[in-house]
Amino acid sequence: MKEKLYTIPVNDAFDSDCECPICIMRKTLENNAVEFTMGPSYMDDDVRAETDKTGFCNYHLGKLYENNNRLGLALMLKTHMDKTIKDLESLSAKKGKGPSLFKKSSEVTPVKEYTDTLKNSCYICNKIENMFSLYIVTFYYLYENDSAFRDKFKASKGLCTEHYGLLFQSADKHLSAEKAENFREELNKVYFDNMKRVREDLEWFIDKFDYRYVNEPWKNSKDALPRAMIKTNSAFEADK
Template sequence: MSLPALYIKLKEALVKPGCPVCRITREAGIRYLEGLLYEMVNDPGTREMLEASWGVCQAHARELANFTQYSLGIAILNEALLDKAIKLVRQTLNIGLESCSPLIHNFLLRKRNPASAGTRMAAVLESTQPCPACRIEAETTGNVLHELNFQLAQRDPQITALYSKSSGLCWPHFRRALSLAEDPAGIRLLAQVQLEKMAALQSELKEFIRKHDYRYLGEPWGGEKDSWIRSLKMLSGWLLG
């Protein structure tokens, strides 16, 4: 079943450079972080979730560093996380792991970790939930790929035309799209377009490499000049800007 809002987002993303799934997914992650900082900083449920994940992952921390308008909210959340971290480290140091609290003792039993005391302390400090922004992005990725496969299977003229003219998918999202696809004709179209985009990019990379040969250094650059960046994006799913 198609989701109208997602259909519109997919059409908008397909006319922009780069993998449309990466673009929609990243935008969903940024919207989630902005909403969290704008209205959820003091929400108990949100605070509890962030404590379980020890905040956000490294990639989303870099995103947060750009949100200077929400610096106070970030400070409030991270001060609480550091308070929890300080108390937990002090607790494990002061009482010793051999005579620790029932909660920590039971946790270590579940881990069945016979390693050193330091390793066991580190296990206590592990996150118990994934980065919440990563979770939102993972859900978005699945929804977008289902929508793309659905529309290709339905032979939607707009999506089919836009996808054929787009940059194609990044390699990770292409593999994931194939794993979710069921319609043979849709799979064929998905693969044919991807092959065209990869072959075109490969040709540009060859031209980029050729023009670095001393014999051709005087030749002017064309569209292949940024092909090395676009190859990073296609192969890794990395979206810049």
Template sequence: MKETICTIPINDIFMPKDGCPICRMEKMLEEQYVRFVTGDAMMEPNIRIETNKKGFCHRHFSQMFESGQKLPNALILESHLQEIIDNFMPKKLKGKPDKKQLEGIKTELDSCYVCDRIEWDMRHFMATVFVEWAKGEEFRKLYNKQPFICLKHYSFIMETATGKGGMPSKHLADFHAETAALTKNYLESLKGDITHFCSMFDYRNKGQEWGSSKDSIERSIEFLTGEKP
């Protein structure tokens, strides 16, 4: 596959052939945005407006805090907390609750600037994947050499492939079959390993080999959630 500005990240993500490539994509974007939010974004008024409005989920607040940069976190929280006071708290502490404000708080609690940016970028990454896959055999072979697509990202890939700007319809059936094979084949192998793991606790199998079942619990959690335990 000829490398361009768009395809270089795709090559970097798929070349390792280690675990789910879409998990690597998501992790790469997550790390970039957490660094960005607590770094360069501090000087971008438009981004601060967005972070004040959307806030962050617990996962990304935690990662931002763990970055060790306390002042950027404090400045982000200062303006975000003021946004909540201005928009979702009653002006006077009396009377009936404002349903609009309560709905606003519910929406606020479900929003995250980093999550939204990751999802937007991942959909654009997948658009490049679809283009490269449809071009010919080189990337398609690389795609099919992946160990597996985790369950979370199998769902995401197929939802994206069948949506607007997804895989061209003439390639969709083949793409679905090959993506499903990556997920199903690994899932069946994983199920076999878990069954073998369970059987090793039967006294009749004492002394038998654990084989690849030793880490089957950890691999099952990674497959089902997209994250290692």
């Protein structure tokens, strides 16, 4: 099948030698989102309006700081703080019913509602999720229409547990009932075979700490621990 622009990132992820191509797809999106945010776009009015409104989660704020565009980050945080101060001054000044807005009230105050919303919002997360959903659609499109990609998927090193669950759950949304059932059978084989492969490598890694095996070869177990962390917690794959 001839590659189209939107299929390239998905194919590239499954071409990579990794324990979870879906993790690679997400990490690529994250890197692109950070670079975009810290590039010239931070001066764009539309981008700044959105970052002023949503802010950033702790994790991605750290990633933006690591980018070393300290002036750009300072400007974004300054105008975000301006909006936060303005909004919360207005909300906190609102009068409640009765002698006290807060006394004996089980209702969530507008201030708390605002701060909770802000706590759970992130400009980078939003950019990642919007594109990631399109990548998942593309994954199923390739699986259904490209036999070479289907073979590539079946020959892959599998997925992390989180993304195994994602594909298992979303199959019905993108495939017919019969095709979804067949896909899940293939998905199960890819996932469980490779989970067991890494689990066996991890077991040998543990055995190598036993004096009885000290002179035995490491086989494929030297990097078993980080690979197991990828499989169980989606960790590290993105940072390789």
